[in-house]
Amino acid sequence: MFCPHKNSYLQLVCAMNPRIINKAVDKAMRKKTFDPHCELPPAQRLESMQPSLYAPMVDVTRGRMGFGRVGLRILNRDLHSKDYLTQLQAIHSIMDQVQISENAIFLINLHVVYRLIDLMGNRNPVIREKVCIILTHLAGYAQGRQRIMSRPEIFISLMYLCLRDKRKNQKNKTSAGNRTQVLGIPCHVLYHYTTTGHPEIRYAAAYTLRTLARDRCACDVICKTEDIIVNLLKMITNDYTGIVLLHLKTLENLIEWDPVVPLKSNAFQVMLALFKNEDARIVSHAMDCMAQLCKHDVGKQLADENDVTFVLRSFLDNHNIEVSISAVGLMCYTTVTTRSKWRAKEACNELTRHLTYLCHANKPLLQLRALQVLINLCDCPDIRYHMKLYWEKKIKQIVVRTHEEWDGTSETTSMGLETGHNYRTMCIEKVETIKNDYGDNAEIVNVYSYLRTVQAKKEQLIRAINWKPWS
Template sequence: MFCPNKNSFLQMTVAMNPRVINKAVRRAMRKKHFDPHDELPPTQRLESMQPSMFAPWVDITRAHLGFGRRGLRLINRELNSEDSLVQLQAIHSILDQVQIAENAMFLIDLNVVYRLIDLMQDRDPIVREKVAYILTHLANYHQGRQRIMSRPIVIDHLIYLFMRDRKEIRYVAALLLKTLTRDRCSCEIIMKNNNIIGSLLKMIKDDYMTIVIFHLNSLKYLTEWDPVPSLKANAFQVMKKLIKQQEFKIVAAAMDCMVQLLKHDVGKKLADQHDLTHFLRKYLLSPDIEVVMATAGLMCYTTLTTRAKWRVKEYQYDFTRRLVSLCVSHNFPVLQLRCMQVLINLCDSPDIRAHLKKHWEKRIMTINIREHEQWDGTSETTSYGLETGHNYRTMCIEGVETIRNDYGDSIHAVNVTSYLRRLQEVKAHLIEAINFQPHIN
């Protein structure tokens, strides 16, 4: 149930008083339930509301200067102050102002990035944390990424932060690295650092779940740019161990990362040696839909080789039945596209093609594909917007991943209509592949 003391953001954005919702739920359950968080004054607050790093004598919610172009120049100047208190106040003020796009662009033009990169080595942990937060916001802009990556020393600072610092700073450093790696030009500069891949693989093995997921996303984008360093660092074996974990989010992120490894010929050979398709079969039955989608995406690459197709023939009935049922029972465009692509890959084998035509052709014809009004063009299935329709002003704002092309020199977001048209074409291609007869010209 809702609690304003546990989630202040929810309290601010929901029009109804959360206590009214709690009262209605308790009345419907006909059960008396005492929650100390609902009482006044609030007690037993969450641990996350009590940070372990404090900024003494600084009101982190209010800036001490009036703003405008003149105020921003003064704040930028105070970053170089010898007084640690003035410097700390300036950092918190800048963190407030970078939330506004216009002020963030003006601060970028003032070359605030260069001073912030120097402050990443400050002795005060609160300074290191807030500076990483500011750089993360600035890295969302093209000009900000250009200024940040013009100083490659920032990668060495990030490696030191997410490997040796405390957990709050490791979290922010991982978030900053993930934000930088989403840009392909930044990946080219980051990959020139010989320690980045090894450091990421080392920290992936033992850290908090959210930090591990950030590292996996960073490794995915870096491997997409150049898979060779990751393969040399035994990333394939590390990803396979992560897939065996219990956390669904880590499993799905590790599979997405392994997809980039299998785009290289060495990765495909490793997949055949480890019999990866047989290893991934049980994950198609996972209760988490994100894991199922990631498994289908990984199988699109594991089933490309002849050796993998011959191996699938040993369990083709159960395997094809599960793939077809996923296409028919779910209407997630991403899942349907990936499952149908796996079936198209398997149709290269005459025995599997004949099996599909005999048993599953009629069910494949009944695959239902969404209309463009029913889908907002994202791959996230837990998004609040997907559950409530086209309600973009929701109380839950997530970092939703937009569907992108995974080929070509420039990766852009795909139009919803063109993506669904591509889904129709893949379905037609699958039906054509099932009915293919090589002896007929």
């Protein structure tokens, strides 16, 4: 059956109206459902995605080409058409077609990625934004990421699409004899990228970069790009909240792969300054980035010098649960060194009370991290004696939820009730999901093994409290 609202410029022009075929099939099946897209007027605007930058003189609901791979080949060729409107139509059509898996894979095999990368420097803001959106969809496929990784210059283009227009007049200020480079990019090229003031383009480019940074192999290529870490650290200090959150997630993945370059670029001080931000999401993401930095020996040393454990005390009872989860997760790395444990002894009463309270929270992720922090602190004899004297009974009363009571996420939602605990194939945006770190199904939630880990951590903490030097 034809679906008039599914494609934009691939509507078939034939002798028979496609809606007649739909109605004939519905009548044969005695189907009485009402589909507004099959009724008049025939031009129905797309509801799947509405562009923030509208293309001039283009109707996104009409087209003249046919379905099938012949039309996709024509679209691929029209990306570099000399006709401005034809190029816009082809980009909008491809943006619709990549939503379908078969067409996306076919376009990847047609090397559409290379054509799209060439269009990232186009002066038209509509083209730049839509190209980033298409590349984000294609990066969700292994074949698409492989083609994108073969052109490392895409990261330079994405980096300067994310830059603000603070160098708008750089071309005019630079003399002809002194036109060298700015941040590794020629000034006449930089002018094309930085004369845009559209936050939509920066957001689309940041989303594409974050999607690519989720791949482990891509992180190696991204980290080799010159000054990309430095530019990301500069942009997170002054931009819209949504864009900053995407950059922080990108930095978290890059720091996990290689923390040396961010540490040399003062990433630790930048993240520490973001703790004072008013937005709780930025604070939470900054703590996650600092946790990756503290995995390195230099990061642990910086955490001791800045007393990060003492800074995090005020975030343990934060009203935003994500901030508390991130704060306890960061504290798992800041309480590893001997210096941090002896410093934590100065606030032993307050710190152990908060952490024991968090161990009783109804969130397994928060329980696991709080238990790990207490295990780290029990290496100090005085803290261990304090835990034995005041909190051992409370630790033994910790209740670990069963798999029926937990939907596999760090937030209490109604997903399990609505979907029958279908958490194995479920993905929730903006909710931290517990995942496996091994095997072929690394992205699938394994609730049973995770809950067993929480129970094992509880028993490990009890053993740490009762540990004797002579035992």
